[in-house]
Amino acid sequence: MSENFSLSRRGFFGTAAATLAAAQLGLSEAAHADSGIVKTAPLPATPAGTHTRFETIKQVKAGVLDVGYVDVGPADGPVALLLHGWPYDIHAFVDVAPLLVQRGYRVIIPYLRGYGSTRFLSAKTPRNGEQAAIAADMIDLMDALKIQTAVVAGFDWGARTADIMAAIWPDRCRGLVSVSGYLIGSQAAGAKPLPPEAELQWWYQFYFATERGQIGYGKYTHDFARLIWKLASPKWEFDNATFDRSAAALDNPDQVAITIHNYRWRMGLAKGEARFNALEARLAKSPDISIPTITMEGDANGAPHPKPAAYASKFTGRYEHRDITGGIGHNLPQEAPVAFAQAVLDVDKR
Numbered sequence: 001m002s003e004n005f006s007l008s009r010r011g012f013f014g015t016a017a018a019t020l021a022a023a024q025l026g027l028s029e030a031a032h033a034d035s036g037i038v039k040t041a042p043l044p045a046t047p048a049g050t051h052t053r054f055e056t057i058k059q060v061k062a063g064v065l066d067v068g069y070v071d072v073g074p075a076d077g078p079v080a081l082l083l084h085g086w087p088y089d090i091h092a093f094v095d096v097a098p099l100l101v102q103r104g105y106r107v108i109i110p111y112l113r114g115y116g117s118t119r120f121l122s123a124k125t126p127r128n129g130e131q132a133a134i135a136a137d138m139i140d141l142m143d144a145l146k147i148q149t150a151v152v153a154g155f156d157w158g159a160r161t162a163d164i165m166a167a168i169w170p171d172r173c174r175g176l177v178s179v180s181g182y183l184i185g186s187q188a189a190g191a192k193p194l195p196p197e198a199e200l201q202w203w204y205q206f207y208f209a210t211e212r213g214q215i216g217y218g219k220y221t222h223d224f225a226r227l228i229w230k231l232a233s234p235k236w237e238f239d240n241a242t243f244d245r246s247a248a249a250l251d252n253p254d255q256v257a258i259t260i261h262n263y264r265w266r267m268g269l270a271k272g273e274a275r276f277n278a279l280e281a282r283l284a285k286s287p288d289i290s291i292p293t294i295t296m297e298g299d300a301n302g303a304p305h306p307k308p309a310a311y312a313s314k315f316t317g318r319y320e321h322r323d324i325t326g327g328i329g330h331n332l333p334q335e336a337p338v339a340f341a342q343a344v345l346d347v348d349k350r
Contacts, residue, residue, distance in 0.1 A: 036318035037294060038349040043099050043338050051094045053245065054109075057117055063140030064125045068117030069110040071145075073101040078174070079147050080344050081138065082109045085156020086259060087225035088331055089115055089249035091242075092155070095337035096344075103345055108150070110141055112157065114258030116249040127254050129262030131185070132276035132283065135164035142172060151348045153177035153340070155332055156303070157262075160184065167287040168279065174291070175347035177340070179332045180303075181295040181321075182311035186284035187268040201304040204228070208263040218256045222247045232303040233329025292318040294343040298328030298335065305330075320346075 054070045061067075070090055080100050082093045090109045097107045111118040112134060120127070138161055142150065152162040152173050160183035166176040167184060193199070204224075207213035217224055225247055229238065264270035272280060293315045295308065308321045324332060324339045333340040 035320040037292065037320040037346055040345040040349050043342050046095060046099060046338050048095055048335055048337055049242065051098060054090065054094065059117065060144050061121065062144035063137055064121055065113055065137060066119045066121055067110050067141050069108055069141070070097065071106070071108055072097055073106040074104060075106060077104045077106040078348065079150035080105045080107050081150040081152045082107060083138065083152065083154030083158025083161050084112065085154065085158045087228055087250055088156065089246040091246045092331055092334040096333050096341045099337065099341035100344060108145065111249060113137055114254045115252050118252065120254065126273055127257035127261060128273050129258040130265045130272040130276060130280070131160055131164060132279040133273065135161045136276070138165060139169060139172065148172070149174045151175040151177070151344055153344050155179035156330065163289065164283060166289045166291050166293070168282065170291050176289065176291055176293040177296065177343045177347055178293065179296050180305040181308060182314040184283050184286060185266065186280065187266065188284060190266045191268050198304065205263045205267065208260050209267060209269055214256065214260050217259065221250050221255065225250055233300065233331055233335060234302045235300045235327030236329045236331065236335050286314065288314055288316045290317045292347050294347045295321045296332055296340070296343060297323055298330065298332050299323060299325045300327045300329045303330040
């Protein structure tokens, strides 16, 4: 085994709430054969877990953060910005990065605020987990690294962040790969109740809304993350070493504050920063995404997620949806790295 080498709760469901009692409407890859997405040469088969670590973590001051990030591949190559979710970290892409580097890409993988070696520059900066703040962080990172454009790709919080970047800053995004599709949300949407079955899937959000939940998450952070991993990817047989590598990123001093604020903000139980009000107002209108996009879904995703038919119309440019089979759960890049890397290459094919 080689050793070398980030929405309101309703946003996950969106209009998919109406499909809960309907027939399954998942779209297959073939459903968008005329989408305009041009497939590149297939990547070599690379089993998940082939690589286990990154050699170097760099740091750069960007906006309100000192961001920890991976930077691999040729400095002059096209950039792929890969964004992890909660409660995961940069190792979700440990097998994806080498595949993209082989095709000449420069791959940037940052720790989001509240993870790993990323730190706030000032103790006075609000520990804000709202969707606009995290997306603004990534634009600040691109500016700090003097990256004009990138393919943006992610899952969970990372997919939402990539969606927002593509919708609001399309000139900075050459293409989008988003696991679980369109995840942009708003506090107004989050205030509306879902059917009981859907609400049940958000049990941890209700837990985090309480003081007991905040204290409990702080005390049992790693145990909580392991449980989420198991529930979100019920068929993924990850080992202790794989989990421990990522769980270490949750020891960040701002992890609990960022996570609690993120979920409370979605439900309207916590305020965001005034400087993001205008941006959140734009996001609350569910803006379309016009850049080339591939959305993806694993066939064993145990986390709340909408059906592809619920969000397909939000992508108005070249678009394709891909269902990934084989017991693939929520952490699609780490569980199916070749499929994820292939999507990044294909969406950038021009």
